[in-house]
Amino acid sequence: MTTLLPVNRYRIAVTAGAVALSLLATGVADASTDPGYRTHRGQPLTVTARQTVVSHTAPAHGTVTRNQDGSLRYTPAADFTGTDSFTYTETDAVRLYTTNLKPLAVIGGVPVTAGGYGSSLAPVPGSCDEYYGLTDRGPNVDGPNGVKVEPLPNFDPAIGKFRLVNGKAVLERTIPLRAKDGTPYSGRVNSQAGTGETIVDLNGNPLLADPDGYDSEGLVALPDGTFWVSDEYGPFITHFDRNGRALQRLSPFDGSLPAELANRVPNKGMEGLTVTPDGRTLVGMMQSALQQPDLTKKPGNVTTLRIVTYDLRTHATHEYLYLLDDPKTNSGAVSEITALSNTTFLVDERDGKPEPGAYKKLFKIDLAGATDVGPRAGGYDGAKGGLLVGPNKATIDAYVGTDDTKTATADLAKVGITPVGKTLGVDLGGLLTGLDPTGGFFGHDKIEGVATTDHGRTIVVSNDSDFGIDSVTNTAPPFQLHAKTTPAGTQDDGEYLAIDTRKLPAQTRTVTVTVQVR
Incomplete structure (x- = not known):
């Protein structure tokens, strides 16, 4: 295969598309008719862009695919000779890193992809290009009659250490999560905190609840090599040693976390977790409103979410309210919280739809000035759902x-409650749709991990790929899996996107590549 990098800007033709015209502040380089690239009949070649390719067109006489390092592979059609061309659009506002791991399994011809470490993201302390990713409870899909189907019942939730380099997310280490006695965690329902789910394997056999069942969702990596991980079952927050063995667990059932958190909606527990830059305070965030005993509305349509802080020295907890942006309209929930300072954070608020046009926004919030509605507040009763307010003493x-x-x-102001301050940081959905209106670039439905090493100037986000499966195709066991595909037509897998916020709004340019096939 031939690999060619244009020697200068005049060996390729440069044109401006609609997006480029609306965003570029400077002119576009003059077009050139130089063929630029040459190859032989049947011989592929690699086109290396100067920036990140966000979309490309199809040539008339061949195919173009993306290589893992971000370059493009052009393959001429069999027996074709002559002149062919295609365009690609690039930007320097983002950098894409993709995984390329062997599938966990191939079941009925459907791969269970292995890149599902995007449920949370945390920088490796002291490193500028390494990140810890986190799986959730493992591969699972909806089955008939409301059951959940887990094709790999022995899946062990894990932390993965990745290096982001040259367009690749390279898995350097896997850290499976274990109980204190070394028993592997599982993705089955926790026996202490039921969800009401019935989980079965591919043959329809029920999978019993497990005291070590864990649906991991939030991740903190400390300089001493240990980890804190939050989950959706308890919700629990567990401290693990550097090898993934549990050391300590915080729980709403023993008073170490506010009791009302146990009223979480099934599978919408403590979705986000971070630590303040001073290393003193864990900050966790629930995915949706609580399913309170006096709540008669659908929790997914309720705007109030809990943020809980836990002082690692004094063990004191505080609780604050975050208001979703009109969840009835936007179908929003929260997937991540990431510290910028000791009081300011980024919050990932999103729907469950892929691009184009999805609702995915990163909000900057500030706890300063927000009202503590936790156990220290007057009128608090954890057994009844936390702080009770109003004339009817409602949750x-x-x-x-x-x-x-x-x-x-x-309404909250009337009862003396001020939520956290909130302003828009990055309209992630708008950015991605602007880069590729077809949704083909990082067009994931679940953007769940958010991390930064420079106080938000560069933000790295990751996707929960659901291990590349989204349903079963039949109604009776043995069940056949269905592959989850992205708007680009590929099976979903783990990707990481670095966003340079100093270069937003993103500028793009569209490049025409002309190939002479001999």
């Missing part, structure tokens, strides 16, 4: 109900 979630965000803010 906060029931008091607000399905108010929109503006109305909820006003």
Whole structure:
């Protein structure tokens, strides 16, 4: 295969597309008719862009695919000779890193992809290009009659250490999670914190609840090599040693976390976890409103979410309210919280849809000035759902109900509650749709990991790929898996996107590549 890098800008033709015209502040280089690339009949060649390729067109007489390092591979059609061409669009505002791991299994011809470490993301302390990723409870899909199907019942949730280099997310180490006695964790429902789910294997056999069942979702990596991981079952926050063995667990059932957190919606527990830069305070965030005993509305339509802080020295907890951006309209929930300072954070608020046009935004929030609604507040009763407010002594979630965000803010002010301050940081959905209106570039439905090593100037996000499966194709066991595909038509797998916020709004340029096939 021939690999060619244009020697200068005049060996390729440069044209401006609609997106480039709206964003570029400078002119576009003059077009050139120089063929630029040459290859022989049937011989592929590699086109290396100067920036990150976000989309490309199809040539008339061949195919173009993306290599893992971000370059493009052009393959002429069999027996074709002559002149062919295609275009690609590039930007310097983002950098894409992809995984390329052997599948966990291939079942009925469907790969269970192995890159599913994007449920959370944390920088490796002291490194500028390494990150820890986190799996969730493992491969699972909806089955008939409301059951969950787990094709790999012995899956062990794990932390993965990745290096992001040359367009590749290279897995350097895997750290399986273990109980204190060394028993592997599983993705089965935790016996202490039921979800009401029935989980079966591919043959329809029920999988019993497990005291070591864990649906890991949030990740913190400390300089001493240990980890804190939050989950959706308890929700629990567990401290692990550098090899993944549990040391300590925080729980709403023993008073170490606010008791009302146990009222989490199944599979919408403590989705986000971070630590303040001073290393003193864990900050966890629930994915959705709580399923309170007095709440008569659908929790997914309620705007109030809990942020819980835990002082690692004094063990004191505080609790604050975050208001979703009109969840009835945007179908939003929270997937991550990431510290920028000791009081400011990025919050990943998203829907469950892929691009184009999905709702995925990173908000900057500030805890300073927010009201503590946790166990220290007057009128708090954890057994009844936390802080009780209003004339009827309702839980906060029931008091607000399905108010929109503006109305909820006003209603909370009437009872003396100020939510955390919130401003838009990055419209991630708008950025991705602007880069590729077809949704083909990083067009994932679940963007769940968010990390930064420079206080938010560069933000790295990751996707929960669901291990590349999304359903079963039949209604009776043995069940056949269905592959989950992205808008680009490929099976979903783990990817990481680094965003340079100093270069937003993103500028793009469209390059025409002309190939002479001899």
